[in-house]
Amino acid sequence: MSQLPQQPAGISVPTSADVARLAGVSRATVSYVLNNNATVRISEPTRRRVREAAAGLGYVPHAAARSLRAGHTRTVLLPAAQAPAVPLYQRFLTRLESDLRRLDYTVVQYGSIGLEPDEAARAWAELRPVAVVSPGATALTPYGIGVLTRSGAKAVITLGPQPVDGAHAFVMDQREVGGCAVRHLLSRGRRRIGVVVPREPDLALFAEPRLAGAVRAAEDSAAPALIQPLPLRYDEESAEDLAARWRTLGLDAVFTYDDEYAMLLMRALQDTGVEVPAETAVIGADDLMLGRLLRPRLSSVTIELATAQPPAEIIDRLVRSPGGAPERHYLLRAAAVARDSS
Amino acid sequence: MSQLPQQPAGISVPTSADVARLAGVSRATVSYVLNNNATVRISEPTRRRVREAAAGLGYVPHAAARSLRAGHTRTVLLPAAQAPAVPLYQRFLTRLESDLRRLDYTVVQYGSIGLEPDEAARAWAELRPVAVVSPGATALTPYGIGVLTRSGAKAVITLGPQPVDGAHAFVMDQREVGGCAVRHLLSRGRRRIGVVVPREPDLALFAEPRLAGAVRAAEDSAAPALIQPLPLRYDEESAEDLAARWRTLGLDAVFTYDDEYAMLLMRALQDTGVEVPAETAVIGADDLMLGRLLRPRLSSVTIELATAQPPAEIIDRLVRSPGGAPERHYLLRAAAVARDSS
């Protein structure tokens, strides 16, 4: 097992001055060469000497010093989501991240779990990000937005179910998911519709808007329809409880929040002898593979996160021309996928 | 819709000098007060004036300037994983993050997707992190480790299936998962065991060690046993193909990589008329809820990530006393859970 290469106590990390000394030039020249500064002509031999010295020393510029001097950063701060790892959302962030890098931003996810919103905003502001994309409606207050903009952030953007006043917003309006599901069930002639509301607190941010959208769709419907919220924990016992009193509820359909809850509830209903879809239609959301593997095959709501312009380009534009009115970009597209369970 | 609070062009972000001016004190005093420096006595009225001035201006210290002066950061860099969002792993990171914050580190996830390993290491080094915890075995080369330590990182730690020479390691040895599964199947008297190998390239990092562990367990067994790798894409067509030629394979058991692949394959087998577990035993991994909802209930391998000492404390210790021999911390505990499918 090899020895860990340790930073010898006396030898400190190489700076551009060290590179300059080794190459026999000034620090200015080092900077010109390593940044390929076009406004100044440096001879080819000098460039080579500088490059070799830098490589030889393992020189890496000091980002903090650079941005201190520059007076600004190209850091886009993405406060790490405490939200459950929804694959859809992961894909969105991964894409955003690589697109931003392509636009020469440095993407930094900063964990702020357990910090108060305003405390978190101050911690973020210390990094002087040029833009902040903040998931979760709770984490950004008007005060926080003020702190960030005063600290030089050109764009403060929320990412969540609701816009926040005074900031730009990528809006993922989860109500649309509930709306889609209920409209689908109504179109199938169902009128007494249960809506599963996960008891897991983490999911409230998604669950409540989905329920609200369901209620709204029922109200907007021509035929009179009833929506019955159904609290449910993600465990078998809770599902069995609900299934046991299912017939007393008198429902002819259920929107199960997502496909995983659908699987949980459908199993419990089937074990109790409730026929799906004959007696009760079931629709989930997220259109996971598992829905296609269930019997009957699970109807679902597909969800896509998409904007006309890529989000990274929107951010870049907001950074370059700050100060406009808050923009709202609606990301979420939902559509019912009818299979055999509804 | 309110106007976005914009940074007026002329007014720049407040510095400690602005606070000093407003409070009628020196910058030194501002620093003393805001950092609660105990080595120096400042009168209470002065403290209050400084605090009020800072609050009034919305002053937030500049992290880059501070760490430039200090000569070091308390940044722990977590290069964002390109790995698939395994819930187990998410929980590990979330925990690590909040524990590190409690130890007063700033946790930064830096997206490096699409960068070459050495290029990525240089980009990380620019931030002068005091520690780097790098997921994915590929992303850290000896050169990269050198760049990071020379740039002042006190601890460079890999997080993945294999240690990397010259760095500390949190080892998640996925072979143990395959080993557990196969030993379980052997104990059930099965001898001709298929092992699903997902074709998704992202999963190779996990899939290959799981297969290797399965092979190893079969070799170590007293009874002669056969391991048959079974490439499978995560879609129904691929599963149907495999199921269609199942009987020609002559297998009496299958370890399906994880519970989701188990569900996919079990459905295809059942649709083809293969009896589970009578004709073929099935075991998955991850012990997801969905396994309990399948019929027959799915046997699985539970996986836990745990160390005697919390990982955050290990990192803290390595940072405080750097230079020891590379440490290996084995995180993964696996155990078979027998249900009805095996």
Next chain:
DNA sequence: TTGAAAGCGGTACCAC
């Protein structure tokens, strides 16, 4: 074509 020097914001030593 290259170098000297100022200054970004904050901290901490040393005087007063």
Next chain:
DNA sequence: GTGGTACCGCTTTCAA
């Protein structure tokens, strides 16, 4: 108790 000031590493004018 408080203030003056040097300095962290880097970029960028201005001079030579």
